[in-house]
Amino acid sequence: xxxxxVDNYFSETLKWTIIIGSLTASVYFIFIESYEWTILPLIIxxxxxxxxxxxxxxxxxxxTIIDSFYILWxxxxxxxxxxxxxxxxxxxxxxxIYNANTRSTDRQVDFNEYxxxxxxxxxxxxxxxxxxxxxxxxxxxxxxxxxxxISMVRTF
Numbered sequence: 001x002x003x004x005x006v007d008n009y010f011s012e013t014l015k016w017t018i019i020i021g022s023l024t025a026s027v028y029f030i031f032i033e034s035y036e037w038t039i040l041p042l043i044i045x046x047x048x049x050x051x052x053x054x055x056x057x058x059x060x061x062x063x064t065i066i067d068s069f070y071i072l073w074x075x076x077x078x079x080x081x082x083x084x085x086x087x088x089x090x091x092x093x094x095x096x097i098y099n100a101n102t103r104s105t106d107r108q109v110d111f112n113e114y115x116x117x118x119x120x121x122x123x124x125x126x127x128x129x130x131x132x133x134x135x136x137x138x139x140x141x142x143x144x145x146x147x148x149x150i151s152m153v154r155t156f
Contacts, residue, residue, distance in 0.1 A: 001060045003147045005128060005140070009052040009069075018049045047072060056128060058118070060086070060148065065118070065126055083120040089128070089145045090117045091138065093156040116141040 008015065022042040029035040048071065055068045063084060069077040092115045100109050114137045116128040128144065131137040145152040 001147070003058045003060075003144055005054075005056040005144065007054045007129060009054060010049050015049050019046055022046050058086075058144075058148065065120075067126075081126060083124075085121060086148055086150050087119040087122065088150050089141050089148075089152045090119055090125070091115070091141055091152065091154045091156075092117065093134075114138075116144075118144075 010018075022045060026039045026042050029038045051070065051072045053070045055066075055070060057066045057068075058064075059066070063082055065081040065083065067079045067081075068075050094113045094115060095110070096113060097108060097110045100107055111132065112134075113130055113132060114134050115130050116137050117125045118128050119125045129137055129140060131140075141152055
């Protein structure tokens, strides 16, 4: 059985900002400035933003984990890991605190990041995903755990 996780490299907000900005710039250059040739680089940028993804496939029949990175739907990097047993999925919380300095103010930024990790072969582990929203990663990891038939443990 294959379990596949696909995640965009660029955030949804950044992706839509680039798409709308490129579309607006294209319309401006076509109708106002008559620089039609500038559309090609904008199209390439939009295609790069849309197509850049992480893909993680867990194959329980072949006992492999394949972690791949795609640009323009072409596999650029891939890592293959073999395992004998899958133990569980662990959810961790990592707290980040740092100072953000601007000219007028100095403030502290404090946020949590949630990490889903697959534990296999008694002591080895592989990071599946990181998210800022607990609900998103909890649902994703619960789904993966159910598909793999293993337990999910929250460590916080």
